[in-house]
Amino acid sequence: xxxxxxxxxxxxxxxxxxxxxxxxxxxxxxxxxxxxxxxxxxxxxxxxxxxxxxxxxxxxxxxxxxxxxxxxxxxxxxxxxxxxxxxxxxxxxxxxxxxxxxxxxxxxxxxxxxxxxxxxxxxxxxxxxxxxxxxxxxxxxxxxxxxxxxxxxxxxxxxxxxxxxxxxxxxxxxxxxxxxxxxxxxxxxxxxxxxxxxxxxxxxxxx
Ligand code: ATP
Numbered sequence: 001x002x003x004x005x006x007x008x009x010x011x012x013x014x015x016x017x018x019x020x021x022x023x024x025x026x027x028x029x030x031x032x033x034x035x036x037x038x039x040x041x042x043x044x045x046x047x048x049x050x051x052x053x054x055x056x057x058x059x060x061x062x063x064x065x066x067x068x069x070x071x072x073x074x075x076x077x078x079x080x081x082x083x084x085x086x087x088x089x090x091x092x093x094x095x096x097x098x099x100x101x102x103x104x105x106x107x108x109x110x111x112x113x114x115x116x117x118x119x120x121x122x123x124x125x126x127x128x129x130x131x132x133x134x135x136x137x138x139x140x141x142x143x144x145x146x147x148x149x150x151x152x153x154x155x156x157x158x159x160x161x162x163x164x165x166x167x168x169x170x171x172x173x174x175x176x177x178x179x180x181x182x183x184x185x186x187x188x189x190x191x192x193x194x195x196x197x198x199x200x201x202x203x204x205x206x207x
Contacts (some may be wrong), residue, residue, distance in 0.1 A: 001206070002028075002100055003108040003199035004125060008116035009132030011157050012143035017194060018132050018188065019112050025192045028106035030099040031206035032113050032122075035092050039067035045095075049087045054080065093121060100125070108199040117162035117170055127202065128195065133164060133173035135178050 005027070010016045023029045039046040042064040050058065050065060058073065060066045074081035097109060103109045114121045116129065123129065136158065143154045168174060173194075175187055 001127055002104045002106060002112050002200050003127050003195070005108060005128045005130055005195055006111045006113050006116055007130045007132065008113050009134065009177075010136075010139055010161050010167070011114075011154065012139040012146070014142075014184075015036070015112055015114065015132050018175060018177065018179075018184070021184070021188045022110050022192060023120055027110040027192070028103040028108070029196070030096050030103070032092050032096055032111070035095045035099070036088060037098040037112055039088060039091050040067075045142050046087055050084070051089065053083050063143070071182050075105045089119075092106065096122075110197050113160075114164055115167050120186040124171060126200065128172045129170050130173045130175060130191065131167045133168065133174050133176050136164070138178060140179035158206070 007015060007019055007022075009018075019029055019031070025189065038044060040050065041047075042060075042062040044064065047059075047063060047065065050070075054070070054073065058066050058070045074084055100109050100111060110128065110130075111122065113119065116122050116126075139158065140151055141155045143149060143157075144151055147156075173191060175184070175191065177184060
């Protein structure tokens with residue numbers, strides 16, 4: 001079974017940036033957000049159940065999920081939010097598990113799970129948990145600059161997510177992403193080396 005490093009962090013902490021740097025060094029990425037997008041895109045495996053649950057009002061012309069409409073609905077109605085999660089979460093788990101299994105020849109898998117702290121099943125699957133930590137003011141600056149969301153909107157998202165302390169509690173490794181990329185690269189090199197060693201030790205222990 002492949003060695004899996006689960007990567008998590010708050011909104012705008014730098015998960016995607018960091019994950020791509022690990023991928024450039026040979027890690028295979030499995031991104032639960034990308035899987036969720038595929039599942040709810042045109043012809044996505046979750047779309048029949050989503051359409052049955054919420055009707056055509058949440059569909060785009062191409063048959064994919066209208067994320068803005070769905071977000072509005074889920075924000076206003078907690079029952080709709082949990083119904084959507086009941087449809088998507090098991091499928092995301094199934095697909096990410098299949099992607100991890102398919103990557104058995106990879107040096108190791110980096111499984112990107114934004115809501116890792118909130119979902120125990122991914123933690124059980126992970127051999128190692130890497131948390132991307134970042135100053136909260138910097139998270140807000142990055143997300144507002146990138147998305148055009150207001151400071152208040154970003155703060156509301158952050159308030160609904162796990163806290164920095166909760167993430168650090170489940171971490172085996174913490175990568176502080178408060179500086180520029182130059183500061184990050186040696187840290188990533190060091191962690192990558194460590195993951196190669198741990199993956200190799202797991203492989204040999206399994207023989
Ligand atoms: P989200 O939770 O919204 O998916 P994320 O955690 O994946 O975000 P990124 O998309 O990697 O975060 O980073 C957010 C923004 O901050 C991006 O515009 C990215 O280019 C920038 N950024 C991340 N890390 C750094 C860094 N070390 N130096 C400079 N810019 C950075």
